[in-house]
Amino acid sequence: MKLVIAQMKHETNTFSPVPTPLARFALAGGAPPEGAVAIAAVRGTGSAIAAFIDLAEEAGAEFVVPIAASAWPSGPVDDNAFEFIVGRICEAVSHGCDAVLLDLHGAMVTQTFDDGEGELLRRIRAIAPWIPVGVALDMHANLYDRMGEYATVLSGYQTYPHVDMFETGLRAGRAVLALLAGTARPTMAWGRQPMLPHVMRQGTDDSPNRELQARCREMEAQGALSASVFVGFPNADIEFAGLSAVVVTDHDADLARRLCDELLAQAWEQRAAFVYQAKPLAHSMARAQALAAAKPPGSGPIVLLDHSDNCASGGTMDTMTVLGAMLDAGLDDAAAFAVFDPDAVQRMIMAGVGAQVTVSLGGKLDMPAIGLTGAPRTVSGRVKLVCDGLYRNLGPMSRGELVSMGPTAVLDTGPVEIVVISNHVEPHDLAAFTAVGIAPERKKFLMLKSRVHWRAGLKTLAHAVVECAGTGVCTSDYAALGLKRVRRPIYPIDAM
Numbered sequence: 001m002k003l004v005i006a007q008m009k010h011e012t013n014t015f016s017p018v019p020t021p022l023a024r025f026a027l028a029g030g031a032p033p034e035g036a037v038a039i040a041a042v043r044g045t046g047s048a049i050a051a052f053i054d055l056a057e058e059a060g061a062e063f064v065v066p067i068a069a070s071a072w073p074s075g076p077v078d079d080n081a082f083e084f085i086v087g088r089i090c091e092a093v094s095h096g097c098d099a100v101l102l103d104l105h106g107a108m109v110t111q112t113f114d115d116g117e118g119e120l121l122r123r124i125r126a127i128a129p130w131i132p133v134g135v136a137l138d139m140h141a142n143l144y145d146r147m148g149e150y151a152t153v154l155s156g157y158q159t160y161p162h163v164d165m166f167e168t169g170l171r172a173g174r175a176v177l178a179l180l181a182g183t184a185r186p187t188m189a190w191g192r193q194p195m196l197p198h199v200m201r202q203g204t205d206d207s208p209n210r211e212l213q214a215r216c217r218e219m220e221a222q223g224a225l226s227a228s229v230f231v232g233f234p235n236a237d238i239e240f241a242g243l244s245a246v247v248v249t250d251h252d253a254d255l256a257r258r259l260c261d262e263l264l265a266q267a268w269e270q271r272a273a274f275v276y277q278a279k280p281l282a283h284s285m286a287r288a289q290a291l292a293a294a295k296p297p298g299s300g301p302i303v304l305l306d307h308s309d310n311c312a313s314g315g316t317m318d319t320m321t322v323l324g325a326m327l328d329a330g331l332d333d334a335a336a337f338a339v340f341d342p343d344a345v346q347r348m349i350m351a352g353v354g355a356q357v358t359v360s361l362g363g364k365l366d367m368p369a370i371g372l373t374g375a376p377r378t379v380s381g382r383v384k385l386v387c388d389g390l391y392r393n394l395g396p397m398s399r400g401e402l403v404s405m406g407p408t409a410v411l412d413t414g415p416v417e418i419v420v421i422s423n424h425v426e427p428h429d430l431a432a433f434t435a436v437g438i439a440p441e442r443k444k445f446l447m448l449k450s451r452v453h454w455r456a457g458l459k460t461l462a463h464a465v466v467e468c469a470g471t472g473v474c475t476s477d478y479a480a481l482g483l484k485r486v487r488r489p490i491y492p493i494d495a496m
């Protein structure tokens with residue numbers, strides 16, 4: 001038995017001005033890892049591709065990993081990057097194999113294709129029409145029919161923050177191996193609802209997604225090979241952005257259809273609970289100050305979530321609206337993670353640790369798709385630390401994976417320690433802070449550019465959370481995004 005195992009992961013925010021060349025799919029620039037280097041990079045991590053490798057080894061299967069390509073979310077993927085990655089995968093398939101196992105995101109938009117994953121699967125099918133293809137997808141996949149038509153099994157994460165990527169890989173991989181062994185015949189049904197759940201209301205700690213995902217697990221406990229609800233990624237102006245479901249049964253098409261329709265109906269019933277209403281920023285700042293005044297000694301930080309500028313949803317990570325409001329309000333004993341500004345980092349490295357500097361911070365990237373120009377802020381402080389920005393995640397999300405912030409500096413203004421980075425990294429792991437010598441649990445305020453993933457490694461530290469509506473391409477305001485290509489009518493843009 002021979003398997004082709006590969007990864008191609010990107011969540012595309014079509015409003016993001018951050019480019020997506022091939023180098024973004026590699027930790028240190030250049031091209032993504034291939035073959036033995038790729039295997040070494042992913043083995044033992046909490047990723048779906050690591051689960052595929054474990055399953056292949058357990059089964060005594062021969063396997064190749066032509067490429068392991070994963071990039072932080074950003075704008076549409078360059079055509080030549082897509083062609084490079086897809087070319088590597090298709091070349092491996094063309095050499096012959098019994099099955100393909102793919103670790104994909106499911107919301108990749110390229111310069112040419114609205115469904116990068118559908119195009120990859122179409123090309124695999126053109127080479128190998130009959131072999132099983134198992135796919136692990138992110139919960140934020142935007143499902144196109146081509147993905148359902150060309151894949152044998154589609155399985156999605158059931159947690160947000162995503163702490164079950166590995167388990168999702170096991171689910172998709174086991175169904176395919178059972179098919180090869182002749183012990184199961186995976187049969188899949190899929191469908192969509194015309195709804196765009198707000199990301200801020202998608203966390204699985206909260207209703208209604210908690211109950212939807214629990215129902216998926218119940219279906220699996222009762223015999224379904226896989227059941228997934230994809231809440232979708234709405235910051236993508238494409239026809240089929242939004243919620244979908246996929247159920248895989250063992251050779252029972254009627255049951256798969258019925259269970260899938262049940263999940264879709266349950267989601268539709270709860271559509272109003274997926275709507276997020278942001279509070280004005282001034283209100284959030286006042287609330288943070290009131291919470292701080294009443295905070296018991298020794299309790300953890302008040303987390304200020306800058307949710308409109310989350311780089312793990314394609315944010316530039318350099319808008320200064322929320323951090324600026326904190327500085328204006330005089331919030332003290334605070335840390336901020338992070339501002340993406342490679343130029344400011346270089347200036348601080350040149351100045352050296354301990355130097356007093358004044359820098360033009362953030363706001364370097366314009367956001368023409370939402371009509372905003374970058375607005376830097378002049379900030380003075382002491383260079384507290386510079387480092388190479390490398391750390392390994394502790395987990396539970398993406399555990400064991402090596403992360404690169406690129407050259408990194410901490411600018412200490414007195415009231416606020418600002419982490420300034422050269423690669424996009426969302427704060428969801430305690431190691432992001434220990435890497436730069438900050439103990440977040442001891443701070444009064446913690447500003448995070450994140451929406452839901454921060455909960456994975458940092459929620460237990462927090463005394464309270466204040467959601468702060470700043471500026472950026474991850475805004476929850478669909479009117480500000482001006483979605484034009486998504487199918488209509490769709491809830492909540494249209495009253496339905």
Ligand SMILES: [Zn+2]
Nearest residue numbers: 138139140162
């Ligand atoms: Zn996701």
